[in-house]
Amino acid sequence: MENFEQLKRDDRFCFSCKKEYSCFNQCCTDTNIFLTPYDVLRIRRHLNISSEDFLEKYTIQPFTKDQKLPVVLLKLLDDEKKHCPFVKKEGCSIYEDRPWSCRMYPIGLASQKTRAEDPGNEFFFLQKEDFCEGHTSKQEWSIGEWMHNQGIEPYENFSSLFREIVLHPYFDKGQDLTPQKMEMFHMVFYNLDKFRNFVFDSTFLKRFEVAKKTIENTKSNDIKLMEFGVDWLKFCLFGESTIKIRGEVSEEDLAEV
Numbered sequence: 001m002e003n004f005e006q007l008k009r010d011d012r013f014c015f016s017c018k019k020e021y022s023c024f025n026q027c028c029t030d031t032n033i034f035l036t037p038y039d040v041l042r043i044r045r046h047l048n049i050s051s052e053d054f055l056e057k058y059t060i061q062p063f064t065k066d067q068k069l070p071v072v073l074l075k076l077l078d079d080e081k082k083h084c085p086f087v088k089k090e091g092c093s094i095y096e097d098r099p100w101s102c103r104m105y106p107i108g109l110a111s112q113k114t115r116a117e118d119p120g121n122e123f124f125f126l127q128k129e130d131f132c133e134g135h136t137s138k139q140e141w142s143i144g145e146w147m148h149n150q151g152i153e154p155y156e157n158f159s160s161l162f163r164e165i166v167l168h169p170y171f172d173k174g175q176d177l178t179p180q181k182m183e184m185f186h187m188v189f190y191n192l193d194k195f196r197n198f199v200f201d202s203t204f205l206k207r208f209e210v211a212k213k214t215i216e217n218t219k220s221n222d223i224k225l226m227e228f229g230v231d232w233l234k235f236c237l238f239g240e241s242t243i244k245i246r247g248e249v250s251e252e253d254l255a256e257v
Contacts, residue, residue, distance in 0.1 A: 004108070004125035009144040013126055015106055016137035019091065023131045027105060028092070030082040033074040035059065037189040038158040039099040040072065041222055043086075046097040051193040058085060061186075068176060069166060070186040074099070103150040106134065107143055158223075162189065164230055170238045181237050188229035192222055195229055209244040 007013075018024070035043075044054035055061070060075050076082040086094045092102070111122040124143050128135055141149070147156075165185065177185065187195045198204060199218065210228075217224040231242040 004110075006110075006123040007107075007125060007143060008123065009147075010142050011124070012140055012142050013107075013146075014137050014140050015134045015146075016139045017134050021133040023133050025083075025087050025089075025091065026131050027129065028084040028087040028102075030076070031084075033084070033099055033101055035072045035074055036100050036155070036159070037162055037226070038155055040190050041192065041226075042097040043094055043099070045222075046094050051191045055191060068171065070182055070190070072190055100152070100155045103152055103155070104147070106132070107146060161227060161230055165189075165233055165237070168234075168238060177237060184233060184236055188226065188233055192225060192229075196225055199225075199228075207246055209246055 040051065040054065040059075043058075044051050047054065049057075055072070058075055059072050061070060061072050063070070074084065077085055084092075086092055086098075092098050106127045108125045108127050109122070110125060147153075187198065196218070205215070214224075214228060218228050234240040235243040
């Protein structure tokens with residue numbers, strides 16, 4: 001980030017994206033698009049498919065020995081330019097549910113946060129690719145105005161939930177998640193339909209005390225289900241008392257999927 005000027009929400013820049021530009025859709029080729037859990041939720045809803053089917057058809061999920069947490073990337077087409085699978089000649093076919101990084105472009109976000117509650121040194125920066133004609137526009141925005149215009153608010157609200165896990169003090173101690181716990185993390189944040197089946201189609205509710213209202217909310221509300229999943233992860237991954245058990249529960253029972 002040393003080569004980028006650090007910007008704040010009230011800093012201003014000029015940019016627009018128009019079909020008339022010769023570069024239209026070019027930014028949607030041969031690029032790494034990391035998907036947030038909320039991205040996965042929005043896009044698979046738009047496509048009206050299960051989270052399992054979406055992950056299988058539209059994503060790659062690389063894993064290395066040094067990786068601390070699962071990541072999900074959008075799978076590009078196997079064509080010459082490596083197009084995004086959702087980009088058509090007229091533009092993005094899932095525009096109203098496009099990923100966070102697509103909404104933010106050309107603004108990037110960097111953070112040195114180490115804790116969920118830590119304000120950290122979070123800043124924005126402007127990305128300028130040589131091919132992009134959008135920067136020649138005279139249309140001016142503050143970064144805050146751009147984010148509002150692009151519908152970033154629900155993504156920001158959701159990111160705080162995600163950070164409760166990924167920036168948990170547990171990781172400050174140099175501890176890693178076991179493969180079993182990595183699968184729990186992946187299920188709650190990325191394969192939500194699988195987590196719903198785990199909760200309602202296994203012995204989960206016989207082993208854990210869950211309020212009736214919570215049960216009703218999580219049956220059909222994906223956000224409520226993920227909020228509940230975060231409490232379950234805090235219990236399983238970090239040993240917090242966020243879920244009540246009905247008796248002794250073994251680690252094997254907790255991981256039953």
